[in-house]
Amino acid sequence: MQRINKKDIKLMTGNEACAEAAIVAGMRFFAGYPITPSSEIAEILSCRLPREGGVFIQMEDELGSMATIIGASLAGMKSMTATSGPGFSLMQENIGYASMTEIPCVIVDVQRGGPSTGLPTLPSQADVMQSRWGTHGDHPIIVVAPSTVRETFDWTIKAFNLAERFRVPVIVLLDEIIGHINEKIIFPKKEEIVIIERERTKENPKTYLPYQCVDTDIPLFADFGAGYRYNVTGLCHDETGFPTNDPEKIDALYRRLNRKIERYTDEIIEFKTVSLDDAEICIVAYGSSARSAYRAIRRAREMGIKAGIFQIFTIWPFPYEELTKISQHVKNFIVPEMNLGQIAHEVSCATGCDVIKVNRVDGGLITPDEIFERIKYVSV
Amino acid sequence: MFPYEKYLRLDKFPHIWCTGCGCGIIMKAMLRAIEKSKIPKDSIALVSGIGCSSRTPGYVDFNTLHTTHGRAIAFATGLKLAKPKLKIIVVSGDGDAIAIGGNHFIHAARRNLDMTVIVYNNYIYGMTGGQASPATPIGKKGSTAPYGSIEPSFDISGLAIAAGATFVARSTCYHAVQLDKYIEKGLLKKGFSLIEVLAPCPTYYARLNRIGTSVDMLRWYKENSIPVEAAKKMSRKEKDGKIIIGVLHNIERVEFCEEYKKLVERVKRGQATF
Known part of the structure; x- marks a missing residue:
């Protein structure tokens, strides 16, 4: 050890x-x-x-x-x-x-x-x-x-x-x-520990385009004051960084901004599964509710109920595909969360199943018992 | 002829400002002041919020940042503290600086953070169609004050002085020559400096208040402005409705970045405890 x-x-x-x-x-x-x-x-x-x-x-x-x-x-x-x-x-x-x-x-x-x-x-x-x-x-x-x-x-x-x-x-x-x-x-x-730094441009300041569409869809950064003298605006802009009203350029910007995340979801999305292989019930949990969910499935397993957990670390982008895959062999999804079902809806979209919600909005945390009761209810 | 092309992004012209707008006069004065102060282009960050004045950064060749409505000074605070060598200029309108951005305006002045804020005061929200602003004089009209504003207006320079600014000057677009000097002084001042400039908005302010053209507005500035030295000898009644121009305030006070640097040194030497 x-x-x-x-x-x-x-x-x-x-x-x-x-x-x-x-x-x-x-x-x-x-x-x-x-x-x-x-x-x-x-x-x-x-x-x-x-x-x-x-x-x-x-x-x-x-x-x-x-x-x-x-x-x-x-x-x-x-x-x-x-x-x-x-x-x-x-x-x-x-x-x-x-x-x-x-x-x-x-x-x-x-x-x-x-x-x-x-x-x-x-x-x-x-x-x-x-x-x-x-x-x-x-x-x-x-x-x-x-x-x-x-x-x-x-x-x-x-x-x-x-x-x-x-x-x-x-x-x-x-x-x-x-x-x-x-x-x-x-x-x-x-x-x-892995530490990543933003990729900075090595381009000549005279030819640098701050929002140039590169293969990666992630433009290269230049620090303000490093000799690049470019423009930054919250207005819709083209690759030069200046405002534009050209429909083609507007469309290109919005699509690239969103594509920048969509195409890298494999790299971004992280989750953890525990005892899901043979599970009939899947708890989808995140944040502090996941703590109670782990306790609840341990109890369920002790009683012979086949329950597992899918803990989400990256809520957005949401792991739709991964949950869709799980829904091919699991049909019962329980989503405990301290709100009125904000992620339950996404789980329902991904799995096509009616999701069982365990919600608390009274300022109390969701207890392992509350989740366990739902597991028991589903298993019979 | 002043070499404006040295500082302008000529490919971004024509500009979006209306004929007779004061924004261009202020922009040119700012460029002349920068030339005189010999600050290199690479070390200038020009930051703006939203509005007519806030379109200035697009036309000039510096590190330029066009931000959200009212927040220019807060963005500039981040730039300055992260890179104290940057010379920060904020250009803002009356609505941007003292309505939606009023909180950042007074707190940057209180901290005495080293930056020069140029407020283009045209008494109105020009970009959105002439609505009344906190600088609209009482009784004057705006598209949201059709019967005349019933609210007293803010004295922008007075607000900066009260909040702790160390250099405050007021000018008008008629007094463009003096304006260069005030901006230059502001740029060379270590601390929070404010230059308030009265600027004509012929499209909305002058039209809605039946003042006439931009030339009439400039004439009005000329006839109603009093140098600050002369104003000191005048009674309150005599000064009523007049524009007091000149360097209104110039004091020395510790600057925030310097003070923060000292704090870091103290902590690192182990002299600061809590």
Whole structure:
């Protein structure tokens, strides 16, 4: 057995792991605005970033926080913000700007009950659809949803990698449970951690086209102030970066922006399956609800019920194809989530099955018992 | 003749501004000021929000960033803190800067973040069709104030001074020569500088208020402007309805980027504890 260095074992919360992972990923610019239950991320980074020579700034609101991290990323820094429901709503317009202008950044949303002020101190998973469609217009976005403190560490690093690789905003969906739970974490070894940087242009500044359609569909980046003097606009633009009203160029931009994610779904989508091979019942879970789902299937297996789990790490793009494949031998799908069925609908689309929903919107977490009861009900 | 072509993206012309619009006058003054201040093109980032003024970046050869409505100063904050060597100029309109973007405007001034903000104040939302803005003078019309605005207007320069800006000047499109100097001073000032420029909008403001043409607007600026030195000797009543132009405010105060740099050094030396 591989020996684990004692220093690599810690007790920490999801919010702490998130902040720590961001530093490991190379994030050196944080702008944010206080909001429960995400504030610890800002507090930790206000202490850590100056030590790393990075920048921490508390902005006047979330609209400004989002704008500021985009500005910093355009100057070449890996940047992020952290917020919760109401602040996440305020960030939406500029998240669209980052999508449209292809400026990498990471937004952490530690979900709480909504809409409006809702339940500031209680968990929820109700921002799943907002994370996909919160900003107006067809736009590319990647959303990840860890379920443990260790997964939060790993997926925060991966969020930066995805943002850099595909030049998109990436959203890390935590919730109050993962954000505040104290859990044992064994850090990965340094050499196991992969860090990706955005691909920068080597082109002559005179001939550089900031949004040139390259084979990869991901244009090459130039830091602002590095001698390229190009234009960035949220208006529909052509490969030169200047506004256009030419229908052909408009169509080309929107299709490329979305294709940039669609063609790489194999690389982006990650999920985990446990005891699904012979399963008759499949629990599709993500975030903190997955924790209860694991416990529930263990109990079910002990009682001889063939239940398995499909845990989604990347909610968007959604693993439609993978679930379609599973629906060829499983017909019963249970989706536990702390909302009124936002992902259940997607599972239903992918599987063509009537999905059994286990929902809670009372600020309480979904218990293993609640899921187990549904498993029992389906199995008879 | 000033070598404007050195700074213009000539292939982007003709511009979208209306005949008689003040935006071009301000843009040219800005270019003359940049030339005089000898700041290299590569180190300038010109940031804007949404509106007529905010189309300026498209026409000039710098690092140019056209952002969302009201957020130019916040985007510029990120650029500046990430790359303090960049010289940041924000161009904004009255609606963009002090209505939807008012919060960033006052807080950047409070932090005294090193940037020069040029507000093109045409008293109206031009791009969207002449709606009243927070700068529309009381009693004046806009397409959403058909009976005349009943709201008192904001004094943009006064707001910047109160919020903590270290250099504030006001000019008009008639006083274009003085404008160069104010912008140049603003660019050379380390800290938050604001240049407010009254700009004619003949298409909406002048038409809806039956003022006449752009020339009539410029004449009105000429006849109603008072240099700040003269205004100091005048009574409140005498100054009523007049435009006070000149360098209104010029003080020294610690700048945010410098202060942040010091904080990092202190923390690294282990001198800062919590």
